[in-house]
Amino acid sequence: MSADLLADTELISADLEAALDRMMGPGADDGDVYFQRRRSEHWSLEEAEVKSAGRGLRQGVGLRVVSGERMGLAHTDRLEPGALLEAAACVRSFARQGTTGRAVLDLSRSVNDLYRPADPTGSLSADEKVELLHSLDAEARRADPRVREVFISLSASHDQVLILSAERRLSTDVRPLVRLDVRVVVEQGGKREQGSAGGGGRRDYGLFVETDRAKGYAREAVRRALVNLEAREAPAGVFPVALGPGWPGVLLHEAVGHGLEGDFNRKGTSVFSGRIGEQVASELCTVVDDGSLAERRGSLNLDDEGTPTGRTVLIENGILRGYMQDRTNARLMAAHVTGNGRRESYAHLPMPRMTNTFLLAGGHSREEIIASIDKGLYAVHFGGGQVDITSGRFVFNAAEAYWVENGRIQYPVKGATLIGNGAQTLRMVSMVGDDLALDDGVGTCGKQGQSVPVGVGQPTLRVDGLTVGGTRTGA
């Protein structure tokens, strides 16, 4: 595998080792050489035509030295021995004497085999891709005469990485990723609204073609847009909120996920710092991060430091159990590595990141949860979210939501931002559904300017109070 990856370059694996040797001077606690080649493509349709398409290639080597809490990174896209040694010399000077702690490396963890390594861009011919986009456009337009515009984008990437760790272990991973998004604009009586749907995962384009999943996205986008046509003003104020299963798990990602990443907790800047063993959520809540689910968007056979991924219990029956760690933060906190060391590319420093983060199922039916709401919101689809991990405040944007009164869904309301506090919101989870679902594979998480694909999930939940950012007062 490693030979294949380097075959098209002037490099051989001995060059990577030479670079590692040169940069790991005295005082270096850790370090790695990260080689990456990413091929990608995108196809897009608008006005019923495939108007643009493109391919991309990005490759390079990142060299990292870690010393205590310091990290140095130099990277190069010139794949030749001289450039590598130059970069190694550049970062070497940042090591210093004095190591602190040791990461607990669990070498018994087996290597995952979660997805097929083939390049997904070749899984359909160009003609088939064009035909797929046209068939989705037709499906959306057939679904309702009020559909005016249809925008579709189809993309795939094939990411090959080779990691040489400080202990001279060479790991490789070949990561396919596909994604399809459908957005439609509908119009009725001069009023225009939009809706979108999509999905993806670490698979090939077969994911979309099999079982007509892609056509389902097209119909779902139309349905959401039509719901928005009927939407009335959302209320403003604090209300009980029922959150639907799947993608609304973005709540967990923002409310507790980021706050449980090792770096923030080592630095004591998270609202959850130093609170392992404490009750931070209602007893109904068990939250895990699991990078070892087959073919999921957030999954990895091994993280970007070569650590196999696995399931990490973050919160168990409301008690904080653990943080997500990369090698550096695990070492500094004398904790176990968890396979959460991720980087956007060879040109970025790894840090603790989520993979697939979700809340386990409980005992209530969705109907019971909605029926429990006297006056409040039932939110089933969201845009993105954001969190301030220090204060714990987070927001997420409802894209499809309904006003509920006396336990019954009344009417759809316009998209609104929901705001809460991570340290309090999960304590206010009073009902957990039996319908755990993961999202369809569309999540991208941003942290310190780096984007990585992630998954989220949850069953239907009832939160007793979230602030809803609508425009209607006096609800």
Place this chain on the structure above:
Amino acid sequence: MMDVPEAVPALVDSQPLLGRLESALEFARTSGADAAQATIAVTQGTSVGVRLGELESVEYDRAQSLSVTVYFGHREGSASTSDLGREALRETVEAACAIARYTAEDPHGGLPRRDDLAENVPDLDLDHPWLESTDKLLEVALCCEQAARDAGPMIRNSDGASVNSHRSLRCYANSLGFAQAYGSSRHGIGCAVIAGASDEMQRGHWGSSARRPSELEDAGSVGHRAAQRAIEQLGARTISTRTTPVVFPADLAYSLWASVAAALSGSAQYRKTSFLQDCLGQSVASRQLRLYEQPFLPAALGSAPFDDEGVSPRERDLLADGEVRGYVLNSYSARRLGMRTTGNAGGVRNLTLEPGADSFAELLGRMDTGFLVTGLMGRGVNPLTGDYSRGARGFWVEGGEIAFPVHEVTLAGNLRILLKQIVAIGNDPIVRGNYRSPSVLVEAMTLGGKSG
């Protein structure tokens, strides 16, 4: 037009890169393409991060990429690569050509008109090297964080300070014979610290970026402002739901103009996905509003001698007296709308809101009682309808004076209405990247908070 800038040695020699572009265009031509354009961007620089008085990270960046778009009649295909070797170049152009066989005929596609291409490529004084040594960058970062930590005993922890310094070279060529390059620099200082009181923690952040190092805010002042922003949020509470006037300070007001620019973009107009649809010549905002572009401002972050298609940008109004005076067009969206490109391939250039007469204090006085927002969270803007809903923190203001800090509230409204409800504009403009805006007072928005 301006002083002759001092010559600085280029980051890399542009001639060999323009030669690469020439080869790419030649490959395209021999592959049967009728037209092509290509861009090479090279960026190099260093970022240094410190925390609690110690070096935390150093990143040496060097990135290069080439992207090419080819046209076969009215079909297009594109490809990009980080490998600028001759073989990779050929493969990239071939990939673009292969893909163009499958895209649809689009009569509006293609290169800009020859007579739209920039005739003069002015030197806009965009390239200013800063500190060459990592140690010097480190010194600045340490000074910045120290100022924040010295701001008071309430500063309990730090997310650190960072300093970065980058230079880039951008080269663009197309098969109409246009081939030009320009260098630019971008430097930044940022700091985030945490203020605490009992079991409460509040984070404060501040940053500054500029092409010319002398235009950066002083490192100590960046740190101090970050600390002040954390401290002043201590004791924040939520307030009840209400309709209230809102002051958007200069460092947040620019986000409103970014939404306006997106709504006036040619692509939103021809796709009919804009909350300001077909509004050319119409009054969409308060009469006080003049929003204009200044693409040739020397050393400014949003300046460029030509746009992403080689077209000269222009100084012009997007809004004047509250009326829409122009859309933001590239050659494609212009052809779609039967208009002429405005040189905006790649976006607006130094979009500026004309300052008003009020000082910031006068703006608060004019509001009398209402909400001063100091932080916004989440995207929460629907570009199609203008519906606006975001998480917010800030201060409750009474009698024109700050009364107490507020957090965990939402601000909602609709941009179509909000633009007409801007009742006063400050005289305190600041630069935020590509935007220059003073503070503004909005007559009424819905603030969502606790019940009762």
